[in-house]
Amino acid sequence: MKLLILDGLTAEQATTMRHGVWLDALARARGWTPATLSLRTLTIAPCTGCFGCWLRTPGICVTDDDGRAVLRQLVQSDGVILLTPVTFGGYSALLKRALDRIIPMISPFFSTVNGETHHRLRYARQPRFGALGLLGDDDAEEAQTFRTLAARNALNWHEPRPAVALVRADADETATRAALQAAFNTAGWP
Amino acid sequence: MSTPGQVVLLIGSPRGGRSTSAQLGDVLVAGLKKHGWTATTHIARTAIANPPAWSELERATAAADLVIVATPLYVDSLPAPLIETFERLHALRHTAAPPKAQRLIAVVNSGFPEAHQNDTALAICRCFAHRAGFRWDGGLALGMGGALSGQAITERGRTHTVAVTLHRAADELAADGPLSAATIQALARPMMPVWLYRLIAEVSFRITAWRHGARHLGAQPYAREDD
Numbered sequence: 075m076k077l078l079i080l081d082g083l084t085a086e087q088a089t090t091m092r093h094g095v096w097l098d099a100l101a102r103a104r105g106w107t108p109a110t111l112s113l114r115t116l117t118i119a120p121c122t123g124c125f126g127c128w129l130r131t132p133g134i135c136v137t138d139d140d141g142r143a144v145l146r147q148l149v150q151s152d153g154v155i156l157l158t159p160v161t162f163g164g165y166s167a168l169l170k171r172a173l174d175r176i177i178p179m180i181s182p183f184f185s186t187v188n189g190e191t192h193h194r195l196r197y198a199r200q201p202r203f204g205a206l207g208l209l210g211d212d213d214a215e216e217a218q219t220f221r222t223l224a225a226r227n228a229l230n231w232h233e234p235r236p237a238v239a240l241v242r243a244d245a246d247e248t249a250t251r252a253a254l255q256a257a258f259n260t261a262g263w264p
Numbered sequence: 265m266s267t268p269g270q271v272v273l274l275i276g277s278p279r280g281g282r283s284t285s286a287q288l289g290d291v292l293v294a295g296l297k298k299h300g301w302t303a304t305t306h307i308a309r310t311a312i313a314n315p316p317a318w319s320e321l322e323r324a325t326a327a328a329d330l331v332i333v334a335t336p337l338y339v340d341s342l343p344a345p346l347i348e349t350f351e352r353l354h355a356l357r358h359t360a361a362p363p364k365a366q367r368l369i370a371v372v373n374s375g376f377p378e379a380h381q382n383d384t385a386l387a388i389c390r391c392f393a394h395r396a397g398f399r400w401d402g403g404l405a406l407g408m409g410g411a412l413s414g415q416a417i418t419e420r421g422r423t424h425t426v427a428v429t430l431h432r433a434a435d436e437l438a439a440d441g442p443l444s445a446a447t448i449q450a451l452a453r454p455m456m457p458v459w460l461y462r463l464i465a466e467v468s469f470r471i472t473a474w475r476h477g478a479r480h481l482g483a484q485p486y487a488r489e490d491d
C-alpha cells in the first residue's frame with residue numbers, strides 16, 4: 075500500500091514543523107509504504123486554466139514540468155495525504171499549485187454525488203484521500219473552513235471517508251500521532 | 265451618499281482578461297464608476313511572476329477603499345496564484361497596518377452549476393479579509409460559470425439577471441454597505457436548468473476535443489500496470 079505525502083511546507087516552515095516525519099513513521103508502522111514529495115523542491119508552474127488536460131491530451135497536462143510527475147505518482151498510489159499549513163482556512167499556495175495541476179486525474183464528464191454535480195473518475199482505482207492541516211493559532215473559523223474544504227475535496231474525489239487531521243503547528247510528536255491515529259481509524263485506513 | 269472611492273479589482277483567474285471572473289469584476293467596477301469611483305485591475309498570476317506588476321498591486325491595494333476579488337473555483341478553493349497573492353499581501357499588512365479602513369468582497373464562479381459549491385472558496389476569502397485587516401463586505405457565488413465564458417454580460421437575454429444583480433451590488437458597495445442577502449441570492453440563481461447546462465457543457469467538450477484532434481477522452485495514460 076503506497077501512501078503519497080504531498081508536502082506543501084516552505085523550506086522555512088519545514089525547519090520547525092516536523093509533522094511530515096511523524097506522519098511518515100506512523101504510516102510505516104501501520105503497514106503503508108510512504109513516499110514524500112517536498113513540493114518546495116519541484117518545479118511546478120501554475121495551471122493556466124486551458125483544459126488541455128481534458129480536451130487536447132486527455133489525462134496529461136500540456137505543461138511539461140514536475141506537475142506531471144506528481145500526477146503520475148498520485149495516480150499510482152493507494153492513498154494521499156496533503157500536508158499543509160492551514161492558510162486562511164485552506165491549503166498553502168505551494169500545495170495548491172500542485173493540486174490545481176491534478177485535474178487530469180478526473181474525467182470532464184459529469185456525475186451526480188449527493189444530489190450535486192461532480193465529475194466522473196478517469197481511473198478505475200482512486201487513491202484514498204486525506205489531509206493533515208497545521209494551524210498557526212486557535213482560529214475557529216479557519217479550522218472549520220479547512221475541515222469543510224477537505225470534505226468538499228473528498229466529494230469530488232469520490233472518497234466517502236477521508237482521513238483528515240488538524241493540529242497546531244507547534245504540536246509535539248505525541249499530539250500529532252494521536253490526531254493522525256484517530257484520522258486513519260475514523261477513515262478505516264490501515 | 266458616501267464619497268466615491270478607489271477600487272482594486274483583483275482577478276484570480278489565470279485566464280486573466282479573457283476569464284469569466286474578469287467579466288464579472290468588470291461589470292461591478294463599471295457600476296462603481298457610475299458613482300464616480302476610480303479603479304485599477306490586477307491579475308494575480310501576473311503580479312506574482314512580475315515584480316513591477318506586484319509593486320503596482322501593492323501600491324493600489326494600500327490606497328484602496330475596496331478590494332474586489334473575482335475568481336474561479338479551483339478544486340473547491342482558490343487558484344494557487346491568488347492564494348500566493350493573499351499570502352504575500354498578508355505578510356506585508358502584518359508588519360505595516362493599513363492607513364485607513366478598507367473593505368473586501370469576493371465574487372467566485374464555478375464550472376459546476378450549483379452556486380453553493382463556491383461557499384468554501386468564499387469562506388477562504390473571508391478568512392483572508394479578517395487576517396489581513398479588511399472589513400468583509402460579503403461574497404457572491406455564481407454557478408454555471410461556463411455559460412458566461414466568452415459571452416458579454418448584458419441586460420439582454422440569459423445574462424440579464426447577472427447584469428442587473430451586479431449593478432445592484434455595485435450600488436450597495438458605493439453606498440458603503442455590505443452586499444445584501446437579496447443580491448447574494450439573486451446571483452446564485454441558476455441561469456438555466458441544471459440538466460441543460462450539463463448537456464451543453466458535455467456537448468461543447470466533445471466538439472472542442474474533436475477540433476483539437478483528441479479522440480479518446482477517457483485515456484488513462486498513468487494507469488497502474490496491475491489495473
Ligand SMILES: Cc1cc2nc3c(=O)[nH]c(=O)nc-3n(C[C@H](O)[C@H](O)[C@H](O)COP(=O)(O)O)c2cc1C
Nearest residue numbers: 123277283284285336337338339340374375376409
Ligand atoms: C484546475 C481547475 C480546477 C477547477 N475546479 C473546479 C471545482 O472544484 N469546482 C467547479 O465547479 N469548477 C471547477 N473548475 C472550473 C472553473 O471554476 C470554471 O471553468 C470557471 O468558470 C472558470 O472561470 P474563469 O474564466 O474566471 O477562469 C476548475 C477549473 C480548473 C482549470
